[in-house]
Amino acid sequence: MELLHTDTLEEARRKLEEQSQGLAPGVVEIGRAEALGCICAEDVVSEENVPPFPRSTMDGYAIKAADSYGTGESSPGYYRVTGHVHIEEEADMTVEAGEAVRVQTGSMIPRGADAVLMKEYAEEYVSGKLAGYRAVSEGENIIRAGEDIRAGSCVIFRGKKIGPADIGVMAALGIQKIRVCRAPVVTVISTGDELAGAEEKLMAGKIRDINTEVLAAEAEACGMAVRKTCRVPDDREEIRNAVEEALDKSDVILLSGGSSKGEKDYTKQVFEEISHNVFTHGIAIKPGKPTLLAFDPASGTILAGLPGHPMAAALIFRLVIRDWYLKRCGAARPLPCPAVMAENVSSNHGRVSCLPVKLRMVKKTEGSGTVTVEAVPVHAKSGSIFALASADGYVMIDRNREGLKKGEQVLVERLD
Numbered sequence: 001m002e003l004l005h006t007d008t009l010e011e012a013r014r015k016l017e018e019q020s021q022g023l024a025p026g027v028v029e030i031g032r033a034e035a036l037g038c039i040c041a042e043d044v045v046s047e048e049n050v051p052p053f054p055r056s057t058m059d060g061y062a063i064k065a066a067d068s069y070g071t072g073e074s075s076p077g078y079y080r081v082t083g084h085v086h087i088e089e090e091a092d093m094t095v096e097a098g099e100a101v102r103v104q105t106g107s108m109i110p111r112g113a114d115a116v117l118m119k120e121y122a123e124e125y126v127s128g129k130l131a132g133y134r135a136v137s138e139g140e141n142i143i144r145a146g147e148d149i150r151a152g153s154c155v156i157f158r159g160k161k162i163g164p165a166d167i168g169v170m171a172a173l174g175i176q177k178i179r180v181c182r183a184p185v186v187t188v189i190s191t192g193d194e195l196a197g198a199e200e201k202l203m204a205g206k207i208r209d210i211n212t213e214v215l216a217a218e219a220e221a222c223g224m225a226v227r228k229t230c231r232v233p234d235d236r237e238e239i240r241n242a243v244e245e246a247l248d249k250s251d252v253i254l255l256s257g258g259s260s261k262g263e264k265d266y267t268k269q270v271f272e273e274i275s276h277n278v279f280t281h282g283i284a285i286k287p288g289k290p291t292l293l294a295f296d297p298a299s300g301t302i303l304a305g306l307p308g309h310p311m312a313a314a315l316i317f318r319l320v321i322r323d324w325y326l327k328r329c330g331a332a333r334p335l336p337c338p339a340v341m342a343e344n345v346s347s348n349h350g351r352v353s354c355l356p357v358k359l360r361m362v363k364k365t366e367g368s369g370t371v372t373v374e375a376v377p378v379h380a381k382s383g384s385i386f387a388l389a390s391a392d393g394y395v396m397i398d399r400n401r402e403g404l405k406k407g408e409q410v411l412v413e414r415l416d
């Protein structure tokens with residue numbers, strides 16, 4: 001029997017990075033509205049101040065703060081109202097000592113004024129004459145020009161995954177386009193005689209195909225572009241045809257099932273025949289040991305043979321393929337969440353374990369009333385998809401450990 005030499009997760013990652021160096025990362029310029037979820041490829045520097053001019057953050061009166069010093073409820077300050085700045089107007093007046101200009105939330109602050117007295121503390125007791133019942137300090141109720149974003153500052157860093165607020169930042173600055181990392185084009189192929197589509201009636205012996213959907217969704221969620229998904233039976237020719245069809249059109253082929261050494265397992269053979277370059281034949285990880293990685297130099301395609309078990313397939317996608325993509329884009333990693341283990345767990349010595357966990361907040365009322373986040377293991381077989389859906393994240397257990405102890409500090413990588 002051929003002994004399986006397994007790579008460690010780090011070895012597999014390093015080999016994939018080295019082997020795929022010929023695959024151009026590529027940068028594309030896209031419109032603001034399409035940028036959500038993409039990874040920024042170049043620092044975006046603001047050319048404008050936001051706001052472009054000082055604005056009031058309240059309805060009230062723009063005044064000189066010094067005029068209000070010492071005033072209060074029982075000793076009002078008196079001001080002459082000399083004008084009104086509507087929200088869309090330029091403030092073309094100057095506030096002199098003892099004067100006030102009526103402003104709305106968002107109005108431009110006139111020259112000479114350095115604070116806004118809220119209208120709740122002011123009363124125009126006769127037209128043009130104002131009593132103010134509160135002292136305001138310099139800058140109060142005003143957002144300065146550039147206080148939100150200063151011209152010349154970096155607003156979106158290379159490697160940042162563009163979120164809704166970044167789209168807002170671009171809108172604030174009038175930025176129409178952004179350079180992002182080109183999304184790797186992905187083909188998802190699921191293999192197995194037993195697989196039926198979600199829309200099919202389940203016949204005895206058949207199960208529904210989960211991997212096609214979950215892998216396509218994982219790929220999309222991390223910013224990749226899925227061009228095609230398909231399901232093929234455990235037939236070497238058919239699998240080979242499906243891979244060959246995808247070669248020139250994909251950067252990454254995710255082929256799940258048939259990746260170990262069973263009688264109907266053809267992934268390795270097919271990858272060998274096509275690429276002559278299968279560099280990882282198993283990873284020392286639980287779940288997900290039967291993982292194959294190859295790079296086809298002729299077409300510049302990563303061939304990933306993922307385990308058939310859905311949870312294992314999804315986790316290996318994250319740990320290997322998503323990790324590769326994020327590293328390549330210089331993407332910032334989401335911070336893991338520190339937690340303490342809620343119970344003891346054992347793990348396989350010699351293999352790193354990826355343990356799905358739920359996060360639970362525990363409030364300790366005694367003492368300073370601290371809040372602890374507990375990681376509760378989700379015990380499941382690697383075929384369970386619901387276990388993965390129930391988990392908030394996962395904990396990696398080092399291969400030199402035999403498990404984790406209740407109360408032990410861990411870092412949870414978030415699954416969202």
Ligand code: AMP
Pocket residue numbers: 190191192194195207208209210211212256257258259260262307308309310383
């Ligand atoms: P395999 O690696 O092909 O031996 O598959 C391992 C296990 O995963 C078997 O129980 C398969 O039925 C199951 N499996 C393989 N592919 C899928 C899939 N696309 N969706 C759901 N389960 C699958």
Ligand code: MG
Pocket residue numbers: 191192193234257258264308
């Ligand atoms: Mg199979």
